[in-house]
Amino acid sequence: MSFLTVYITEAHPSDVWQMQSNIRDKVVFASPKSEEERASVAGICVRKLGIKYPSVLDEYGNSTEQAYTGWPDRIYLIDSQGKIAYKSKPGPFGFKPDELRAALAGMPEVEAASWRAAAGEIIAPGLYPMDADQSRKVHASDT
């Protein structure tokens, strides 16, 4: 059982669609203008949010985001045969770790201890600020 964060295009960069909640939380970044800038913001994101599991950077052409329709945020579960076993609705509305938890619980090949440990870390305190409350709830209920 493995978790992977795919860092993609910023949802609310300051030069495109600034959110007041991000200003309050001091999460203000302009759209990265190069691969290097994107890597830099992604690094800050992973560090500040304390994401423990591996994180990768979508390339600047957004090919992986487009293949998965991942923007602004989304969760997938891929089974050990490489097939899609769970696909959340698009975020922010559809980003529901509870649904992932149910999907994981239904997978015979996933050991409970393994996914419970990982699910406790998922998006805590929030990969996407609008989902933070829900993420904290999941985090708290798993501990």
Add this chain to the structure above:
Amino acid sequence: MAGFRLRVSPFFRKLLLALVVALIAVYLAFGAFLWRTMHKPPEEFGRVMAKMPGPFVFLLFPFETMWVHARTGNLNLGDPAPDFSLMKVDKSGYVRLTDLNKRQPVVLVFGSYT
């Protein structure tokens, strides 16, 4: 019991009808514009949304339902997951999905900081 009947002139009735039709037309046209915008690349969508006055699109339109449909994507349950090989954020190497996915399920979490 006799009902109250408001007397309006035919001209006023026509004017009212025209106004209602115009409002419906504007509503539908704006809804179509919003729907098309939801299919645009993220940055383009974001630039349009940034200009929307207040929360009115969320109040006047079934925004969530439209968004969920517009961003459904092409992948369905049971489809092979598209492979990718991407650099780790800490630059310690690349991760290929098919390598990670050998003999174990993988959860992919797409997102950004803002």
